[in-house]
Amino acid sequence: MIEDALLALLGALRDRVVGITDTALASRDGLIITSDTADIDPDNLAALAAASLGLAQRMSAEAGKGTLREATTRGSGGCVAVYAVGTSALLVVVGDEGLDLGRLHRESRPTVEAIEVVLKRGQSGLGGAGMAAS
Amino acid sequence: MGTPRGDRLAGEAPKWSGMLNRLSQVLTECATGKVSGVIRIAGEPGGTVHLADGAVVAIDTPGAPGPEVLLLRSGRVPEPGWAAAFTAAAASGEVGAELVRRELIGAGELEALLRMALADAMFVLAAGELAEYEVDNTPGDCVLPLEPAIGPSWLLAETSRRLAVLASLPTPVEHDRDRWASARGAGPAGLALGSGQETILALANGRRTARDMAFALGRGVYAVTLQLAQMHADGLLVPGARRVVPAQPSDSGHRQAGQDKAQDAVKSADVTAGEQVPPLPRRRRGGTAQPRRGRPAGGPMDRAALLRLLRPGAAGTDEDSM
Amino acid sequence: MARLSESLHRVLDVAGARTAALVDIGTGTVVCAAGDGGAAFPAAAAGLAGEARSAMSAFGPARPGGDLDEVAVVTGSRFLLSKVVDSRAGEGLLLFVDFDRAQTNMALAAWQVGQAASALLA
DSSP: OHHHHHHHHHHHHHHHSTTEEEEEEEETTSOEEEEEOSSSOHHHHHHHHHHHHHHHHHHHHHTTOOSOOOEEEEETTEEEEEEEETTTEEEEEEEOTTOOHHHHHHHHHHHHHHHHHHHHHHHHTTTTOOOOOO | OOOOOHHHHHHHHHHHHHHHHHHHHHHHHHHHTTOOEEEEEEEESOEEEEEETTEEEEEEOTTSOOHHHHHHHTTSSOHHHHHHHHHHTTTTOOHHHHHHHTTSSOHHHHHHHHHHHHHHHHHHHHTSEEEEEEEESSOOOOSSOOSSOBOHHHHHHHHHHHHHHHHTOSSOOOTTTOEEEEOTTOOGGGSOTTTTHHHHHHHOEEEEEHHHHHHHHTOOHHHHHHHHHHHHHTTSEEEOOOOOOOOOOTTOOHHHHHHHHHHHHHHHTOOOTTOOOOOOOBOOTTSOOBOSSOOOSSSOOOHHHHHHHHSTTTTSOOOOOO | OOOHHHHHHHHTTSTTEEEEEEEETTTOOEEEEEEOOOTTHHHHHHHHHHHHHHHHHHHTTTOTTOSOOEEEEEOSSEEEEEEEEEEETTEEEEEEEEEEGGGOOHHHHHHHHHHHHHHHTO
């Protein structure tokens, strides 16, 4: 199943980069596609991530800084990074204070690409059924 | 998951001592050369060793909580106090002295905490993997440097001791791989009261390693590891899903590492036999991503063929960049 | 700012003291030491830390007599005193001093170590 493949990709990213505590994949309009979270509410996370990514993209454009790479929020207890996945989805990564953001930004790119591949597979091969949020 | 760890650790001991030897070599060279700067270690977890005149002042690593986390997460110093000291010390850069001046912590206690943080960081570096390292003579930024800085011998000896203690445990715990969940029925009755076991149980949700719990609690990774081993032996904890980390490429730039990671990402997606997955696009230098092939016309794509495609050089050129 | 090493060296001024060390209770790590403990000292320190941990958990949070204060080990020729200087759940720090019993007045030494302990982390 597509969702299993997506969850596997999220789980593999969490394994690979030490410090990641939760991840989620959402649509650009803020609906959760699938998530690998513990105590965080995935629906709230998805909605906020979509808003934050949209805002960050507009800001990047307004400031003449080109294509947005990631939108990162840092708190005293850790951070949240949001990446665009194609034009229709986004990836949220939550980490603790030990998360190395530079490393995360490098390591997340293959995951974003792989997710894109899986999502396109889901959209194209199944007679237009598209992605169902569940 | 119940797999025996003894065999793995028997094989691991040489790896640990190998890593420790490498670290020892680098640190000793830097001590002799009175290097002031940083040693950047790429690996798992990797990190940065800050040196002043060849002595160690700090180590930053994702693998172990640094002094700021140890102070704040444990509740030892309240956040507003920290923030005020940090701001006040912005000019001088001496946050530690400011904390002491404001009586937020004693000088001796802070020194003890910084030494323990160093020991913990060195331990996780030595128990981890090193892909490559570089010595940079430009001093890095350091919020809470240890003063007086210490030579590497105490750190290395203590690390060696810790590795030996862990290797000899009857129920070994890998601090950065094993995740823990509370055992069914593990409740207050079974706990050694006053030992902090209840905070560990509250964190044991099957997703956290010893390292993760250490960050959450503001405690040392090694200390938490010892406690987890004991709680596991006492039947309070059961293993959760182990963290699977691809082996570090030993002589690779980002370019190769990126391709390996994409390959791993697809592998780990556990695509079932019936799925067709088009190959990941390979970037060409100076160009936008070009798919290697179009989507297969029909029939399941052989996963082995997909992976062959992703191997560097398969296209006849490895002039690709991520 | 008194450094740990200097503070521990001052403890050696107490009659009969051979080794003085700050030991982390949770891990058995010798954070800092003064005097000649010998090659076996780190292992001995780790053992002492274990004793302190056991004692702390034996009393439990009810702590009818208060928190653990010190652990004393007396042999024919030695007096080993571990004074808790910082105590948290299951961990903390202790000031360990190894005395030659023949040269030490144990009660006086314990009092002097107590004085040093309260200033050690300041």
